[in-house]
Amino acid sequence: MTLTSPVMIADTGCANLASVRFAFARLGVTTVTSAKPEVLQKADRLVLPGVGSANAGMAALNKYGLAEMLENYERPLLGICLGMQLLLKMSKEGDTPCLGRFDGIAEALPPRAGPVPHMGWNTLGIAKKNALLKGINDGDYAYFVHSYAVKPDANTIAVTNYGMAFSSIIHRDNIYGCQFHPERSGSVGARILQNFLGARP
Amino acid sequence: MLARRIIPCLDVMDGMVVKGVRFAGHEVVGDGVDLARRYRNEGADELVFYDITASPQNRRVDTNWVGRIACELDIPFTVAGGIRSVEDAAQVLSAGADKVSINSPALQNPQLINDLSLRFGRQCVVVGIDSFWDGQNWLVKALTGDPDKTITTTWKTMDWLTEVQKRGAGEIVLNCMNEDGRRAGYDCQQLSIMRKKCAVPLIASGGAGKAEDFADVFANANVDGALAASVFHKNILTIPTLKTYLRTQNIEVRP
Numbered sequence: 001m002t003l004t005s006p007v008m009i010a011d012t013g014c015a016n017l018a019s020v021r022f023a024f025a026r027l028g029v030t031t032v033t034s035a036k037p038e039v040l041q042k043a044d045r046l047v048l049p050g051v052g053s054a055n056a057g058m059a060a061l062n063k064y065g066l067a068e069m070l071e072n073y074e075r076p077l078l079g080i081c082l083g084m085q086l087l088l089k090m091s092k093e094g095d096t097p098c099l100g101r102f103d104g105i106a107e108a109l110p111p112r113a114g115p116v117p118h119m120g121w122n123t124l125g126i127a128k129k130n131a132l133l134k135g136i137n138d139g140d141y142a143y144f145v146h147s148y149a150v151k152p153d154a155n156t157i158a159v160t161n162y163g164m165a166f167s168s169i170i171h172r173d174n175i176y177g178c179q180f181h182p183e184r185s186g187s188v189g190a191r192i193l194q195n196f197l198g199a200r201p
Numbered sequence: 202m203l204a205r206r207i208i209p210c211l212d213v214m215d216g217m218v219v220k221g222v223r224f225a226g227h228e229v230v231g232d233g234v235d236l237a238r239r240y241r242n243e244g245a246d247e248l249v250f251y252d253i254t255a256s257p258q259n260r261r262v263d264t265n266w267v268g269r270i271a272c273e274l275d276i277p278f279t280v281a282g283g284i285r286s287v288e289d290a291a292q293v294l295s296a297g298a299d300k301v302s303i304n305s306p307a308l309q310n311p312q313l314i315n316d317l318s319l320r321f322g323r324q325c326v327v328v329g330i331d332s333f334w335d336g337q338n339w340l341v342k343a344l345t346g347d348p349d350k351t352i353t354t355t356w357k358t359m360d361w362l363t364e365v366q367k368r369g370a371g372e373i374v375l376n377c378m379n380e381d382g383r384r385a386g387y388d389c390q391q392l393s394i395m396r397k398k399c400a401v402p403l404i405a406s407g408g409a410g411k412a413e414d415f416a417d418v419f420a421n422a423n424v425d426g427a428l429a430a431s432v433f434h435k436n437i438l439t440i441p442t443l444k445t446y447l448r449t450q451n452i453e454v455r456p
Binding site: 162 | 203206241246268272276277295296324372399400401403426456
């Protein structure tokens with residue numbers, strides 16, 4: 001197999017790999033899925049999906065030797081859901097040190113929020129103009145499934161509310177994180193993935 | 202704001218979508234992938250694909266079918282039916298499902314809920330509860346896909362609802378069997394009582410017949426989502442019509 005695919009997906013054994021792969025396929029893009037750091041570090045663009053707990057997620061990255069590669073990867077990188085939280089400094093879920101690509105800390109959604117996990121379609125409030133948000137309108141809905149979140153800071157480009165305001169999209173340099181699942185967020189999610197494909201390696 | 206979810210349920214028997222009245226006398230209503238595509242385009246927020254023959258026939262859900270749905274859909278979907286082990290769930294999730302829903306196997310082996318939650322995270326683990334009012338209590342039934350094999354368990358619905366949350370359920374679908382397939386409205390009384398004991402998302406199931414029934418269950422039972430089958434499959438109500446109506450009732454829904 002040649003490694004000329006515009007997108008690679010880090011295979012950390014988590015459950016939403018197929019949906020991410022299918023979402024890019026619907027955009028006409030074939031992806032390469034691998035757990036090998038030596039393969040993934042050559043990617044033009046890299047997606048870090050993830051569902052489950054932060055400690056299990058970091059354990060998987062360490063097991064596959066991916067943590068160090070992800071700490072240093074310079075081309076466009078998109079973390080999805082838990083994948084986004086793993087890009088933070090740490091998660092209070094199991095007090096887990098994470099990759100440190102962003103300064104934030106993932107914390108539990110407050111009990112006043114309502115039922116947890118926060119599961120379903122919620123609105124994106126655009127906090128900053130950004131190429132990833134091209135074609136996305138303030139108030140568009142995206143699909144969320146999570147129990148932890150990071151509070152908005154200087155890197156936040158979209159905000160969502162569920163018991164507290166949290167970052168639904170973060171961006172710094174070439175690194176993006178979506179707390180929701182673009183691969184399951186209908187045409188809004190498809191547009192965000194399309195915009196990510198437009199990010200220059 | 203978090204929108205209320207409208208969730209068409211595709212009961213599947215031998216690869217075709219079917220619907221029974223009070224869980225018996227099933228009739229074919231269409232092909233699964235066609236219906237999935239149609240509901241996505243109409244604005245369904247999520248789909249449930251429920252293989253009602255898998256549990257009674259002691260076989261696993263067909264993952265080829267799951268894969269075809271996963272390729273097509275860009276909204277979340279749940280697969281239920283015959284998932285008895287972590288390995289079964291891994292196959293269904295790796296085929297592209299977002300969540301697995303377990304019902305009878307959880308009653309036979311409650312530890313399965315803990316095992317699935319630990320392996321995949323609780324957000325992947327839905328527990329379906331078939332609740333039947335016997336005149337005195339709400340009781341949990343098992344193996345409801347086949348009327349000849351259906352049994353009443355020793356669990357009261359509220360006790361089982363509490364137990365499954367302790368074990369790691371991330372969402373609960375409460376199917377009110379007395380109402381199922383009758384299109385006479387959701388059991389708001391039961392659902393609002395169970396809502397108070399449910400800290401995870403709660404989905405109402407059984408009884409939807411008209412737009413007002415959905416408004417009623419969201420306003421009066423405060424459920425996160427409403428699941429329905431025949432009302433959609435038989436074109437009694439379309440999702441765009443339903444969502445337009447819910448907006449006039451100040452119930453937040455996704456366009």
